[in-house]
Amino acid sequence: MTFWRFSAAEDLRGDWFFPTEVRFGAGRISELPLILEHLGIRRPLIVTDRGLAATPIPNRVTEIAASASIPILWPGADQNPTGQQVTEGVAAFHLHEADGVIALGGGSGLDCGKSVALLAGCGGDLWRFAYPRSLEHQHERTTVPIIAIPTTAGTGAEVEASGIITDPLKPVKAGIVNASMLPRVVIADPELTLSLPPNLTAWTGMDALSHNLEALLVRQFHPMADAIGAEGIRICHAFLPRAVANGGDITARSYMMAAAIMGATSFVKGLGAMHALSHAIGALVGAQHGLTNAVLMPHVLRFNRPAVEKPISELARFLELDASFDAYLAELMELSRRVGIPARITEIGVRRQDFERLATMALPDFNAGCNPRPLDQPALVSILEAAS
Numbered sequence: 001m002t003f004w005r006f007s008a009a010e011d012l013r014g015d016w017f018f019p020t021e022v023r024f025g026a027g028r029i030s031e032l033p034l035i036l037e038h039l040g041i042r043r044p045l046i047v048t049d050r051g052l053a054a055t056p057i058p059n060r061v062t063e064i065a066a067s068a069s070i071p072i073l074w075p076g077a078d079q080n081p082t083g084q085q086v087t088e089g090v091a092a093f094h095l096h097e098a099d100g101v102i103a104l105g106g107g108s109g110l111d112c113g114k115s116v117a118l119l120a121g122c123g124g125d126l127w128r129f130a131y132p133r134s135l136e137h138q139h140e141r142t143t144v145p146i147i148a149i150p151t152t153a154g155t156g157a158e159v160e161a162s163g164i165i166t167d168p169l170k171p172v173k174a175g176i177v178n179a180s181m182l183p184r185v186v187i188a189d190p191e192l193t194l195s196l197p198p199n200l201t202a203w204t205g206m207d208a209l210s211h212n213l214e215a216l217l218v219r220q221f222h223p224m225a226d227a228i229g230a231e232g233i234r235i236c237h238a239f240l241p242r243a244v245a246n247g248g249d250i251t252a253r254s255y256m257m258a259a260a261i262m263g264a265t266s267f268v269k270g271l272g273a274m275h276a277l278s279h280a281i282g283a284l285v286g287a288q289h290g291l292t293n294a295v296l297m298p299h300v301l302r303f304n305r306p307a308v309e310k311p312i313s314e315l316a317r318f319l320e321l322d323a324s325f326d327a328y329l330a331e332l333m334e335l336s337r338r339v340g341i342p343a344r345i346t347e348i349g350v351r352r353q354d355f356e357r358l359a360t361m362a363l364p365d366f367n368a369g370c371n372p373r374p375l376d377q378p379a380l381v382s383i384l385e386a387a388s
């Protein structure tokens, strides 16, 4: 039994107000001028990443915004945006005398845009908002309004009050956290994901799965998040192979875009070892985030098995599999195979001699503390060894 009764683009739309205002549906990018007017934004800075800047999407969004405002496009974020790039984005914001930010892209453009809005409003040094220092600065709030427009279905950064920014000097991928980073309005238009190539569709989709899955397994009382996470997992298993096989499948694209939002909604509980290690690998090697999570996923599940056997068995039952850990693991491995995920982290640039260092980097990550089975240095190294 599933609840998926919709397949036509005109039915796959809605106005949602959880966890923020989400205008969901194909073609709804056309509502951007109206939203700019509602929020009183006259001079938006459109922040996006260099990868997306090579596609027609940023210019199209800029043209649409120009019917109601004087926008300027700032495509300065890398795949893993840095603190320096946030500072440069803030300079562009002030130079343009901007009064709002349109964060456009996958996680890179969205996280950079939200961080630019935070720092443009609050001034000073970005790193005071890096977790755990961020806890002392939650009283600071930016008043710069943010509109988020995702162009991938994975990160869920469009509905998050945080962003991942790299400090290449350490190196570390820091979580920039502030309640005022939550976008005021999200335009979730699955048509913007139609041209995403199969590999990026797979990697970002596996990121959405990892969010729903890791969040579901965090030991914390939050039935709302758990329900969203379980359904998000089910959607990923059903629709990600379709989106990878046929990028023009608007039904699959729509459900995956919803699953990405669901993942980020449910991970208010936290994440786990997949993300702790993935952030370390991203900072050291620069590997794509969703791909890294995907490669680590079965190995982290196996490590966590003593602590998650029961919820994973229940999840398997929910997916109409045999109610066992092994049944879900087999389903996950089959999904990975179908969407082309490599089996080993050594295939994505991780070297054995870096395992100890990666474990040292991953241990203080916020998500390491949420893992259902306690983590220490040897445990993290053992996961990396199993994945190599």
Ligand SMILES: [Fe+2]
Pocket (backbone or CB within 6 Å): 155, 207, 210, 211, 275, 289, 293
């Ligand atoms: Fe992620």
